[in-house]
Amino acid sequence: MDKWLMYMEIHQLRKKGFSISKIARKLDIARNTVYTYLQRDPEDMTEWLASIRTRSRKLDPHKELILTWLKYHPDMSAAQVFDWLKEKDNRLMVGESTVRGYVKELREIYHIERTHPTRSYQAVQDPPMGEQAQIDFGQTKQKASNGKEVKLYFISFVLSNSRYKYMEWLDRPFTTRDVIRTHENAFEYFGGIPNELVYDQDSLIVVSENSGDLILTSEFQGYRQERDLNLRVCRKADPESKGKIENTVKFIKKNFAKHRVFHNLDQWNEQCLEWLDRTGNGKIHNTTKKRPAEVFIEEKQHLRPITNKKTFHNKMSITRTVRKDNTILYQSNRYSVPLGTYKKDKMVYLIITDDGRLVIHDKAERNVIADHRLETGKGKLVQDRNHTRDRSRGIPEYISHLAAKFNNPDQANDYLENIYHGYPRYIRDQLQLIRRTIEELDEDLMNQAMEECIKKKLYSANDFSDVVEYLKRQRLLNTNPKPPSPAVHPIKSLNDADESILLAKPSVRDPKEYEELFKGVVI
Structure with a gap:
């Protein structure tokens, strides 16, 4: 709503006897806004509106970028806009509430609506520090840099008290061996092992719940005994018992992965770790109102130390x-x-x-x-x-060393010196290309290529390489010559008659003979 119209509406409702709370609910605004507007007279309101029209805001330089994100991704949250802005420019000094208000205003001005999916959860008391971590898997479909769509898989960990998170991604489905490896990486990231690990009923870990007596996969059972892990598996359709990890999975999908372009797995995991430091563990948690990274400093002291560090080697290629x-x-x-x-x-x-x-x-x-x-x-x-490049040897020594490989080192040295004068800034690259080229050649071919380049004054490593390829083709043609063409015989005439008959011409009558024939004929 326009601010001046809102000002008039608030004063009219107040005159009709509406309370501050009822005015706020009716106009869907904060009560503080109602108080502010009621305290201003029309003259003050006019001056204030004039001032905000000319006042520049911190996010105005980023307006077009934010609008582009919102138009292409209408369901994008203000929190994700805030994270993307920080990723673009980590020096941006602006609060998340400022971004939230700015995004809300842009949505109203440009009519960009956002849907809010809802899901009900029951509040669960947080366990003590170091007591519990929850683990779950997720998958997303991302647009790749080549324009295609790829499916990515991730495993996520969250400490239930501090909400400190860790995750890893793969471009293929996880195996039990991957699960064990990522557990070791998570324990190293946390600096210890929680007392209890809570899982969903995943086939990589659990074969059967068996009325409380867990039957684990053989490989994970061995790892559990080695690490002395205390496991708890949630029942089906019981999201409240693992609500923290479900929220974490949703947060990863919507804040980190959504609309992000996939280039390769290494870069993706690098961006993931940066996101954890910047947002996943660095942003104030909506429930605890604390930064997970700050609470984790205390919770880390309550984790069971990793006494025998396990070196996990992935034998799979x-x-x-x-x-x-x-x-x-x-x-x-x-x-x-x-x-x-x-x-x-x-x-x-x-x-x-x-x-x-x-x-x-x-x-x-x-x-x-x-x-x-x-x-x-x-x-x-x-x-x-x-x-690494061999920088201990100078260019003159490099040239001498390379020239010695040819039958006529002096001639080769002069040839390489000419290349040096033609490409002084790229001489090392030129010499390396010639060295790689002659490594695959026999002596006759490399010396023949040198002679041909000097003869035709081709002073370049690329020219030398092209001459080598040409000589290879010529050698191949000489080794496998083309078969001789069949003899061409003259075409014999189908008619055995004398050629004089073919050259004969018909006789031509005198037109006067036709005139005599047509005398007396009526046409």
């Missing part, structure tokens, strides 16, 4: 995308691969060995391209020296 800096991400650490491995959407296989090694295989060739010691910390770069 998993895939990772090679990043632009020629590294892959595994459990929040970066591991190097050889320079030049990166290509768009390049995938590699990872295998974790029993002795704590991370072995990286090329997905296409299936050969080992890297072998690292598995790092147990987080945020570390594990780099093999062979995967």
Whole structure:
């Protein structure tokens, strides 16, 4: 409603004897707003409206961006708008209530309605600190960067007292081995083990409830005994007993995952951890009115310490995308691969060995391209020296070393010096390309390519590579020459008659003969 019309409506209802509360309910506004409007006379109201028309607000520079989000995603909550703004600019100094009011105003002005799905829950008393964690699975469908839709799966953990959360994502369904691995990661993230773990009846963990005597999957039963875990499985259709994790799953879907574009699993999990720090555990909880990260500092002291840290190795081969800096991400650490491995959407296989090694295989060739010691910390770069540029050797020495591989080193040295003068800024890349090219050649072919480039004055690594490919094709043609073409015979005439007959012409009569014939004929 327009502010001036609201002002007139409030004063009219007040004159009719309506109370402050009834006016607020009737106009669907706060009672403080009613008090404020009643205290202003028409002159004050006019001056105030004029001032707010010219007053700039903190979120005005982001108005078009927020409008775009709301128009494309009408069901987007103000809380998610707040999180996305913080993700775009973590220096933005604005409160969530300000964002909520701004979004509400934009919805009213531009008529963007939002539906609110409802579900009833019964309040449950919070357990003591360190007593309980709830675990559940979820899945979403996300739009990928290539325009297609992908299905993602996640497991989420929440400490029932502090509401401190953890989650991990996969681009395939979870296995029991994945569940055990993520439990270990969650305990490490929490810094301890809760006294009780509450689950839904999931087939990866529970075979049967058996009237209270749980029958677990064999693999998870072994893990339970090793860690001495106290489990409780909820009954079916009993959301109140695990309402905290259900709210967490819903929060993850609607605040983190909704409308977010999926690029690759590594980046997705990185964004997930950042979201946990920024919003999942950093934002004031709607029920407790406290930040989970702050309450967790105290609850962490009540968790059972991890006395025998379990190193869990995934013997299954998993895939990772090679990043632009020629590294892959595994459990929040970066591991190097050889320079030049990166290509768009390049995938590699990872295998974790029993002795704590991370072995990286090329997905296409299936050969080992890297072998690292598995790092147990987080945020570390594990780099093999062979995967870095050799900066200890200068360019002149590099040229001499490369020229020595040819039959005529002096001639090759002059050729490489010419490339150096033509591409001084990219000489190392040029030399590396020539080195990789000749590694696959025999001596005759590499020397022939050098002679051909010098003859035609082609001073470039790419030209050298093109000449090599041309010589390879020529060698292939010489090895497999084309079969001789069949002899061409003249076409024989079907008629055996003398050609003089074919050249004969019919006789032509004199027109006077026709005139004599037509004399006396009436036409």
